[in-house]
Amino acid sequence: MHNEQSPSLGHDTAPASSDDIPPLRSFPGDSQVALLESPPTSPRPANTRASFTVIGEQTRQFKLAHFPGVSDEQWSDWHWQIKNRIQSAEQFQRHFPLSEDELSALNRGRRSLPFAITPYYLSLISPDDPIDPIRQAVVPSCQEFDIAADEQEDPLNEEGCSPVPGLVHRYPNRVLFLVTDFCSVCCRYCTRSRLIGKVHRENCRNNWVAAIEYIERHPEVEDVLISGGDPLTLPLAPLEGILNRLRAIKHVKFIRIGSKVPAVLPQRVTPTLVNMLRKYHPLYLSLHFTHPRELTPETAEACRLLANAGIPLGSQTVLLKGINDNVQTMRDLLMGLLAIRVKPYYLFQCDPIHGSKHFRTPVQTGLDLILGLRGYISGYAIPHYVIDAPGGGGKVPLLPNYVQGRDQDNLILKNYAGDLYRYPDKGPSEC
Numbered sequence: 026m027h028n029e030q031s032p033s034l035g036h037d038t039a040p041a042s043s044d045d046i047p048p049l050r051s052f053p054g055d056s057q058v059a060l061l062e063s064p065p066t067s068p069r070p071a072n073t074r075a076s077f078t079v080i081g082e083q084t085r086q087f088k089l090a091h092f093p094g095v096s097d098e099q100w101s102d103w104h105w106q107i108k109n110r111i112q113s114a115e116q117f118q119r120h121f122p123l124s125e126d127e128l129s130a131l132n133r134g135r136r137s138l139p140f141a142i143t144p145y146y147l148s149l150i151s152p153d154d155p156i157d158p159i160r161q162a163v164v165p166s167c168q169e170f171d172i173a174a175d176e177q178e179d180p181l182n183e184e185g186c187s188p189v190p191g192l193v194h195r196y197p198n199r200v201l202f203l204v205t206d207f208c209s210v211c212c213r214y215c216t217r218s219r220l221i222g223k224v225h226r227e228n229c230r231n232n233w234v235a236a237i238e239y240i241e242r243h244p245e246v247e248d249v250l251i252s253g254g255d256p257l258t259l260p261l262a263p264l265e266g267i268l269n270r271l272r273a274i275k276h277v278k279f280i281r282i283g284s285k286v287p288a289v290l291p292q293r294v295t296p297t298l299v300n301m302l303r304k305y306h307p308l309y310l311s312l313h314f315t316h317p318r319e320l321t322p323e324t325a326e327a328c329r330l331l332a333n334a335g336i337p338l339g340s341q342t343v344l345l346k347g348i349n350d351n352v353q354t355m356r357d358l359l360m361g362l363l364a365i366r367v368k369p370y371y372l373f374q375c376d377p378i379h380g381s382k383h384f385r386t387p388v389q390t391g392l393d394l395i396l397g398l399r400g401y402i403s404g405y406a407i408p409h410y411v412i413d414a415p416g417g418g419g420k421v422p423l424l425p426n427y428v429q430g431r432d433q434d435n436l437i438l439k440n441y442a443g444d445l446y447r448y449p450d451k452g453p454s455e456c
C-alpha cells in the first residue's frame with residue numbers, strides 16, 4: 026500500500042523544489058507584495074545541511090510498508106510531504122481503513138470540511154486503534170456536522186476585531202497577523218476552521234501590505250504574533266520579507282510565530298529556515314502540540330535546531346475530550362515538551378466553533394488537570410489554563426481554588442496535596 030500519486034498542491038503551498046524559493050515577483054499579479062521581498066533570502070551558509078535527515082523508527086517502519094519506493098531524501102523533503110498529503114477518503118484508505126462514520130464525514134461532497142494529513146503525521150497513527158488520539162485530532166467524524174446552539178463560526182469575534190483584513194487587534198499592545206490560510210494538516214478543532222483553505226492565496230498576500238502599514242501607523246503595537254494558517258509553510262522569501270518589514274518597525278519589540286510545523290511537518294525546519302529566522306531576534310515561536318505521541322525524534326530534532334538558534338520555544342495545547350483530557354497524558358506531554366526544550370505556555374479550553382461539542386470537556390476537567398499536575402511535576406511544565414472569552418473578550422486565566430478564604434489576619438491556603446495553611450496577611454491597609 027503505497028502512495029505514488031502526487032495530489033495537486035493547495036493554493037498556498039510552497040514550490041516543490043528546494044528551500045531556495047523564487048522571489049514573490051515571480052507570481053503574476055503579486056506586484057503589491059513585491060514590497061515585502063527585501064532582503065533577498067539569506068544565502069545558505071557553507072557546511073550546513075540543506076535538508077532535514079532524521080527519521081524515527083516508527084515512521085521508518087511505516088514508510089517501508091506504505092511508501093516503499095520513496096527515498097529517505099524524498100521523505101525528508103518538506104515539499105514532498107506537502108505534495109503527498111492525504112486529502113481524500115480514497116487516499117486515506119490506501120493506507121488504513123476508515124470507519125463508516127469517518128467515510129460518511131469525508132464523502133459529504135462540498136459540505137465536507139477541509140481534510141489534510143502529511144504522510145509523516147499519518148505515520149504516527151496506530152491503525153489498530155479506532156480511537157487513536159492522533160487520528161481523532163485530524164480525521165473527520167460526522168459529529169462535526171452537529172452544530173450546537175452555543176457554537177459559532179467565529180466564536181472569538183476575530184472578524185469584529187479586525188481593523189484591516191488579515192489583522193486582529195484585540196489587546197492594547199499586540200496584534201495577530203494572519204499571513205496565510207494554509208496548514209499542512211487540518212486539525213478538526215481549529216478555532217480558525219472558517220478560514221483554513223478558504224482564502225485565496227492572492228487575497229492573503231494582498232492583505233500583507235495593508236496589515237504592515239497598520240502596524241507602522243500604530244505605535245502602541247509592541248508585539249506581533251504571526252499566525253494563520255501556519256506561517257512556517259510559507260516559502261522562505263516571503264516569510265523573510267514579512268519578518269524584515271516587521272523588524273524594521275521601531276515600536277515592534279517582540280515578534281512571535283505561531284506554528285504546528287514541528288509536530289506535523291518537522292522536515293520543514295531545515296537549517297536554511299533556521300538560519301533565516303535567527304536574523305530576526307528577538308523572535309519567539311509558539312508551537313502547537315496535542316499529544317505526547319507527537320514528540321518523536323523528528324520533532325525533537327526540529328526543536329533542537331530552533332532552540333540552538335536562540336529562539337525561545339513555547340507550546341500551546343487545546344484541551345480535547347478523549348485525546349488529552351487525563352492527567353497521565355497531559356503529564357507525559359508537558360514533561361516531554363520540557364525535555365525537547367519547549368516551555369508549556371497555554372492550555373486552552375476548546376473554543377465553541379461549529380461542530381466542536383464532541384471535543385469540548387467541562388471546564389472542571391481542565392481545573393482538575395491543573396490540580397493533578399501542579400506540585401507533582403516541575404512548575405516549569407505547568408501551562409496557564411485559559412478560556413478565550415467568546416465574543417472577543419480575550420484570554421481569561423483559570424485556576425483551581427487554592428485560596429480558601431480568610432481567618433482574621435490570615436489567608437487560608439490549600440496546597441497541592443489538599444492540606445490547609447495560614448499565611449499572615451492583614452490586608453492592604455496594614456502593609
Ligand code: SF4
Pocket residue numbers: 207208210211212214215216217218221253254255284285313
Ligand atoms: S495547525 Fe493551527 S491553524 Fe492549522 S488547522 Fe491546526 S489549529 Fe488550525
